[in-house]
Amino acid sequence: MRIDIISVLPELMESPFKTSILKRAMDKGLAEVHFHHLRDWSTNKHRQIDDEPYGGGAGMVMMVEPLDKCISELKSQRNYDEVIYLTPDGITLNQKIANTLSIKNNLIFLCGHYKGIDQRVRDLHITKEISIGDYVLTGGELAACVLADSVIRLIPGVLNDEQSALTDSFQDDLLSPPIYTRPENYKGLEVPKILLSGNFAKIEEWRHEEAVRITREKRPDLL
Ligand code: ADE
Incomplete structure (x- = not known):
């Protein structure tokens, strides 16, 4: 381009x-x-x-x-x-x-x-x-x-897999779900257990539910 x-x-x-x-x-x-x-x-x-x-x-x-x-x-x-x-x-x-x-x-x-x-x-x-x-x-x-x-950033090849635009907020009219990285516990604030479960189908389901919840909370106009 x-x-x-x-x-x-x-x-x-x-x-x-x-x-x-x-x-x-x-x-x-x-x-x-x-x-x-x-x-x-x-x-x-x-x-x-x-x-x-x-x-x-x-x-x-x-x-x-x-x-x-x-x-x-x-x-x-x-x-x-x-x-x-x-x-x-x-x-x-x-x-x-x-x-x-x-x-x-x-x-x-x-x-x-x-x-x-x-x-x-x-x-x-x-x-x-x-x-x-x-x-x-x-x-x-x-x-x-x-x-x-x-x-x-949307031109194919510009972002690598980790930066993928497909999971952006707005890409499916939803805001992004919460994300976490190490440590598992910071000052008593725990990473949701589901993200540590290794059950990727359940994790995807949780992420979608959270995305809908957050969108409803912050940007109901998008739903
Ligand atoms: N020029 C000045 N304000 C602007 C805006 N909000 N968007 C695009 N161009 C602009």
Whole structure:
């Protein structure tokens, strides 16, 4: 999978892709992420990419021309499955969206700033608008990292067996059951006996019951 990220602050997104599982995905050639500095597509000598809104009002608007030029150039090089705009007014990211995106080949992520982008960029290029939650960040960069992480870890071969995505919370609309590791007893708090029984059918049954119980308790909306 190739992800092209367009931003005015690409440096904000460097370390997540240079660390741990995402780095390994890159090293294995399973994912590649390319950053594009929007100011490189500015049409004036001040490298301006934003301007005042028509009709007045607070905040600046990201101009249509640099964004159109940047996205058009990328599109002339390969076919993109989606051009995604990270914005608080998009659809809220969930595991299902991450699953769907994880089987795509080429994605563009556009990080918004200021008041947002000129509507004509949306009309011309954007195929999906995604929010990572009902709160407002200073820009789309951290949201782009969250989206990329949620998608890349699902690409076959990125996680090993122990990290398997199949047992994630949300993968079957349930939260994860409690998990334990050594010691068996810590300050009087015991690991549930069933987990020490070696009866894997019973353990699976217990885990499912616990997952349902915890989901009912914390996130009844998922059931
Ligand atoms: N940009 C600013 N806030 C955002 C959010 N919650 N999700 C996605 N992009 C954003």
